[in-house]
Amino acid sequence: MNTIIAFIFMFGLLVFVHELGHLIFAKRAGMLAREFAIGFGPKLFSFKKNETLYTIRLIPAGGYVRVAGEDPEIIELKPGHHVGLEFKENGLVNKIIVNNKSKHPNARVIEVERADLDHDLVIEGYDVDSEERVVFQVDPKADFVMDEKETQIAPYDRQFASKSVPKKALQVFAGPLMNFLLAIxxxxILGFIQGVPVDEAELGKLTPGDPAAEAGLKQGDIVVKVDNEDVDTWTDFVLTVQEHPNEEIELTIDRDGEILTVPLTPEQVEEQGEKFGRIGVMRPFEKSPGEVLTYGFTQTYELSKFILTSVGQLVTGQLSIDNLAGPVGIYDATDEFVKSGLYSFLTWTAMLSINLGIINLLPLPALDGGRLLFLGIEAVRGKPLEPQKEGLVHFIGFALLMLLMIVVTWNDIQRLFMQ
Structure with missing residues (x-):
């Protein structure tokens, strides 16, 4: 149960933060964000606030922000349509009733001759009862009412396509950006809780009775050399010790400015068939605000480099598709991290957030990176590609991604049953 709760929390957080980035920058650019959704499929829960419908949907496979103009507008009024109109006190149309007009007895029914809800915000036509020709201005936030469901109209200046390329690119890039910020x-937070690992070979807590303590080493000693070989980092020191199980080594240490030489013999331990040396000393941590803040950025940068390298190896064939994990594999790994404690689970969450950000920036159709690629083409051409062509490319890309997801999930299931 703990793993299920942790997985739902982690998945929800990653998707929420990603889509929140898209939503914030859509609103800042003046775009109409129709819906902010976590999940796909039927709605489980929804509420509307400030023009946007917030929903949680049944299938936990991602989320989306539906911005006006990214998809074809919902309803188009054509000559000959009969619609009912309701008005605000200032005379502007605030509801356009497409069907079930009998349920709106106060609506004025007209036959549409011309309607421009993109630029002029006007509806022209003839009153059905009096046959009088009428012209009405439409409120920029008027609603279509179809099957008693209200949907706000989107004038052109509220649509995605009306914005400059930089604003559109920033709105698309904001999702992955938020994933990187979440990791940072x-x-x-982890740095403030546990501290930041010290890079130099300084000794932390010593285990009583282990070789380091028995040799007289103390917490705070800095290892300068091992067997007259310079030691620059904690990693160098640990690797050197591990290479000498049951072999005497000589440590040159700096203790408050005094240089001492201490011989000791690492004890031999064995894990998963590997034998290595250990002297019983912990790595020190520090919690200074400057180091902790820097740690957030450096860890995110280092993990980003690692993930990008792995993606490159996957593209070049150095890594097999079998190394990829889908939802089943991620759930299985989450179970292990939950068992290891909060620190491990939060680290895993940060890693997945970085991974989500990087994957979404790949220049592939249906991903944010693919959309940024099309915006780059638009910037070069001076005009966007035809929506139908771009939509077809994204559709094909999405279908291929779903196929890849099925293959990866099948591999995950096979690995679980083979364990």
């Missing part, structure tokens, strides 16, 4: 924040 998580690592900063």
């Amino acid at each position: 924040i998580i690592f900063i």
